[in-house]
Amino acid sequence: MKLYGIALFVIILLAAVVQAQDTTTTRPFIIYFLCLKPCHYWKRRGVPQYSYWATLRESILNIILYRTISDNVQKIYNDFREERYCGIYQFYLPTLFIKDYELIKQMMVKDFDHFTDHNQVLAENTEPMWQKNLFVLKGDVWKDMRATLSPSFTSNKMKMLFGLVSDYAKLFIKNFENQPGTTTLEMKDTFTRFTNDIIATSAFGVNCDSIRNPNNEFYMMGKDITNFGGFKSNVKMLFWVLFPRAAKFLDIRVFSKKATTFHTNLIKENIESRLKNGIVRPDMINLLMEARKGRLNNEEKVEADKEKHIKPQLTDEDITAQALIFFVAGFDSVSTLMCFMAHELAVNVDVQERLQNEIDEVLSQSSQELTYEALLRMKYLDMVVLETLKKWPPGVFTDRVCVKPYTIEPVNANEQPLQIETGQILWIPVFALHRDKNYFSEPERFNPERFSNENKSKIPTYAFLPFGIVLTVLLYFLCFKSFIHWKRRGVPQYSCWVILRESLLSFIPYRSISENVQKIYNDFSKERYCGIYQFYRSTLFIRDCEIIKQVTVKDFDHFIDHSQVFSDDVEPMWERNLFALRGDRWKDMRATLSPSFTSSKMKVMFGLISEYAKLFVEYFEKQPGVITLEMKDTFTRFTNDVIATSAFGISCDSFRNPNDEFFVMGKNVTNFGGFKRNTKMALLMLFPRVAKYMGITLFPKNAYKFFDKLVKENIESREKNGVVRPDMIHLLMETRKGRLNCEQDSENDKEKPAKRQLTDEDITAQALIFFFAGFDSVSTLMCFMAHELAVNVDVQEQLRNEINLVLEQTSGDLTYEALSNMKYMDMVVSETLRKWPPSAATDRICVKPYTIDPVRDGEQPLRIETNQVVWIPIFALHRDENYFTDPDRFNPERFNKDNKNNINPYAYLPFGIGPRSCIGNRFALMETKLLFFYLLAKFNIDVVEKTVIPLKVARSAFQLTSHNGFWLGLRSRNLK
Structure with a gap:
């Protein structure tokens, strides 16, 4: 998990580097000092290591989990075959990789006082149940606890526990003896239930049977305490590692x-x-109680365990901590050992038969009653267990931290004295040592005979380290537990490694959001749905239009809400807006706001937007020649001014007055780019309590105060002076007074007017969310439409002809009705929204259990539980040739009168669908059509030198946009 945390840090760091503005000077130096300079550490000390670029490459490959931990350890071991040690980097943290077993013996036993501690996983004083256990204690505290506990684990004390464990083993067998035929089992689940019960009785003094009674309290609490999987748990683990003081403060x-x-x-x-x-x-409780009383003596004086019995007073918390760490280790590690052993016995039938012969002989000799002494004398059983541990060790590596300076003296000709400083981490590659043919002939073959009396003495003691470390590997593999959610439910999904790799790639960013959505859609092209994961959060990815119809319309009451982005009480400007509200609060607000967005109300706002579209065109009419523009900046200034007047009642002109206060504040509020803002967003999403305590908000406080004050003063002035202005503030004020009626003019707009009293804060929140949507989403739609018109000149000409016709019919004075009747304009806008939808996907949250019934062979009923996230891949549906022929071609004719009825309404979702569809879609469409009406009446939109064809989608943006910007030219129609 520590590596995972460091990986995330490095990814964020690289992202910051990529975002550096000065690409010619700043970025190379940043890359050098942050990425390459730390890789000098071992080279400066004369220690063999990979080249700088190889080190950087391997770090990146580790981030995307290109190899398993065991593969990485084995690769390093093989690449430095002739060396006794080499230098590696754990994401730039220098680590000494020890290969020579004599050196391992020297450092781990003879000079153990220099390397007493493990690498620290969590900071001290972070977790009260964690800091007291034997695994994490350090220095003298560890020595005292080890000396206190050692007498509890001698052979005599294990003999005391033998009867308990034996009884549970017999019960385990009886569960399956009564089942007819061959019993097919997933052994990990089966053996984990057995080890749970063993730990329950031997460590906690509790009797339970989790196979017959799967929901007993101890087992459920045991699952809770050992469940390190899932997005929430992994985020908490990352927080403990990286922010220990904050974790302690927040408990x-x-x-x-x-x-x-x-x-x-x-x-x-x-x-x-x-x-x-x-x-x-x-x-174990009894043994620890006896240890507390000082009644135990240290009976085993082995070379590595020479501590004398001392008398630190064990508290109840100490006893609980030790029992708990034995539970965590025994619950998973022992069951995993059992799984590998069962697998090898099944594959190697001759080994299984020989072991069964030994068992039969022991049972015969002991009158069918196994004793502790008889178990210890079972040589072949011991050989099989040891060979399993050799081939499949619980820990791929173990580590130590240098606690006082140490020197490795040279032995080989190319070596020099190596000084190891305090705090230096060492790795011992257990897995690779076990697979080294110099120590084990045919290491890949399962051969218990290598541990026979004749052969085991030939094995170097310090080349066989099956119990080197457990917890580090546990923390690593627990990441995968979340990635089998869909597999267990029979839902198609990627493999665990692919999921983890794709999750990490999303940080870089390796693909755009739209590319990710398209890839998943294509990879599961034969399925109606598949399972994906958003950083360990399971998400159902729906491809089938009939299921989309059920989820969004027919059974909408099961999927009312969107996925929650921020915690309700963290972001005051976010929690009140229509998009974020949930359940009845959303229903009330939707019903309250719906009358503000009917066709007749859009007609009221038509005049305002029309005037701004004319001003926009007039601004460029005065400029000579072909005007080359980056259209995203240009259209964003227009949409900013339109939202300012239509949502906030403010008149501004951000072209002629680029430093207008509203425009500057608007840019501040909607600027989601940059390292600082992305870090704040991540903190708000992952650690909302911390963000709340630190007063961190997504929207700058000065901007919040500005907009809040602006709306309140605007409302007060209008009420005081009787000002009536046909804008959104007026519509919302009228809604508050109950003067608007909901016009039920569409299938999706059947809300009855609610009686919820709108506050000034509610009005501000709605105005602000419309600002976000109108500022960025509408301007992006305009950019894509302008690009397509520039590239597809025939389409532009046909649209211009329609505009000329309407101007002639209206004597140059466009009306709302005339705009609404422009068929080809509607076709062009619709095709732009198909090819470049505002969102790559939309989501829903299941609010009450739902079942998707099977339709195809191989499917089974799929129960969707409460809080399950569902994704609808809008971008991929719009590019599916089953719904749209030649989908990558810009072809407005697919939306003509003859063709549009052939389009599946649940495969075309530019504004979502159902009751939760975008409430402001009429506004966005009217604004876009008005701008292009007046723009094309005066200008041609041309391809210029900077125009990128084909258009390349940006990878780092939240929404669809161009990687290189939208560079186009405006040429007056009077110019030839």
Whole structure:
């Protein structure tokens, strides 16, 4: 997980580099100092390492999980075959990779006092249940706890636990003895239930049977406390690693408070009951209680365990912490060992038969009653377990941290003394050592005979390290638990590795959002739906139009809400707007606002927008020659002015007055680019409580105050002076007074007027969300339409002919009705929205359980639970040749009177669909049509030298836009 956190940091860092403005001077130096300079560390010390570029390449490959951890360890080990050690980098953190088993022995045993500690996963004092366990304790604190606990794990003490574990093993077998025929099992789930029950009885003194009673309280709490998967848990883990002080202050826990309280109370009550009633039970609780009383003696004096028994007083919290870490390790690691062993026995039938013969012999000798001593004498069983651990070790590597300076003396001719400083991390490649043919002949073959009495003495002790480390690997593999959600439900999905790789690639960014949507759509072209993951959050990706119709219209009551972007109480400017509201609050606001966006109300605003479109054209009419423009900036200034007047009642001209206060504040509010704003957005989405505590908001506070004050003063002035202006502020004020009626003029607009009282804050929030939509989305639509008209001259000419005809029919004075009747204009706008929709996808949240019934062979009923996210891939549907012939060609004729009825309405969704579709679509269409009406009446839109054909979509933007900008020319129709 620590590597995952560092990976995210590096990705963000690289993104910041990519965004550097001075590409000729600044960026190369940034790349050098941030990416290459740290890779000098081992080279300066004379330690073999990869080249700088190879190091950088391998770091990037690690980010996208090009290889497994074991493959990476094996590659490094092989690439430096002739060396005793080499230098590697954990995302620029220098790490010494030890290969020589003699050096491993020297450092890990003989000079152990220099390397007593593991690398720290979480900062100290972050997690009360974590900081007390043996794995993370350091220095003298670790030594004291190790000395205190060691007597609890001698052979004699294990003999005490034998009976408990044996009874549970027998119960486990009985569960399957009564089942007829061959029982097909997923062994990971099966063995995990067994290890859960073992840990429950041996560590916590609790009897349970999670196979017969899958919902018993201990098992459910055990699942809770060991469930490190899922987006939320992984984000919390990342937060603990990177922001420990904030995590401590906010009381964010590694283990859930509910589960922690359960286990703590369980142990305290258990201890209290035993002390009160004199109960003695042969389990770990009893051993730890005896250790607290000082009644245990250290019975095993092995070379690596020479501590004398000391007397630190074990508290109830200490006992709970040790029991809990044994649960976490035993729950998953032991069950994984069992899985690999079962697999090898199934594949190697001769090994299984020989082991069964030994078991039969032991049962015969012990009168069918296995004893602890008999189990220890089972040589072949021991050989099979050891070979499993050799081939499939629990830890791919183990680590140590240097706690006081140490020197590795030279042995080979090319070596020199290597000084290891305090804090330096060391890696011991357990997996690669186990696969080294110098220590194990035919290392890939499962061969228990290598651990026979005759052969095991030939194995170097420090080349076989099956129990080097467990927790680091656990933290790594727990990432994958979230990636089998859809697989378990029979829904097609990518493999776990592909999912993780694609998730990390999205940070770079490697593809645009539209390209990602298209790729998923194409990869599952034969399916009606598939499962995807948004940073571990499972999402159902719907491809089938009939299901889209059910979800968005027929069964809309199951999918009312959008996915929540920000927490309700974090962003005051966001939580009140129509897009973010949920449930009944959304229904009330939608019903309240709907009368403001009917055809008749758009007619009221027609005059305002028309005047601004004329001013826009007049501004360029005065400029000579062909005017080369970046159209995104140009159209954004226009949409800014239109929104200013139509939503806020403010008149401004951002062309003639580029520093107008409204325009500057508007740019500030809608500027979502840059490292700072992206970091704030990530913090708001992932750590809302932290953002709230620190007073971080997505929208700048000065901008919020500006717009809030602007709307309130505007309303007060209008009410005081009786001012009536045909704009959105007026419409919302009229709605507040209950003077508007909902005109039920469309299938999707059947809301009855609600009786919810609109506040000034509500009006500000709605005006602001319309500003966002109108400022960026509409200007982007205009950019794509202008580009297509410039490239497709025949389309532009036909549209201009229609404009000339309307001007002639209206004597040069365009009316709302005349604009609405322009068929070819509507066709061109519709085709632009098809080819370049405002959003690549839209989403819904399931608010009550729903079932998608099977239709095709191989499908099964799919139950969608509450809070499940559903994605509808608008961009990909619009490019599907099953719905639109030659979809990459710009062809307005597909929307003519004869053809448009052939278009599936659930495959064309530029503004969404159903009751949750965009409420402002009429406004956006009217604004776009008005601008191009007046623009094409006076100008030709031409391709210029800077125009990029074909257009390249930007990868880093939230919405569809051009990577190189929209460079086009305006040429007066009077010019030849």
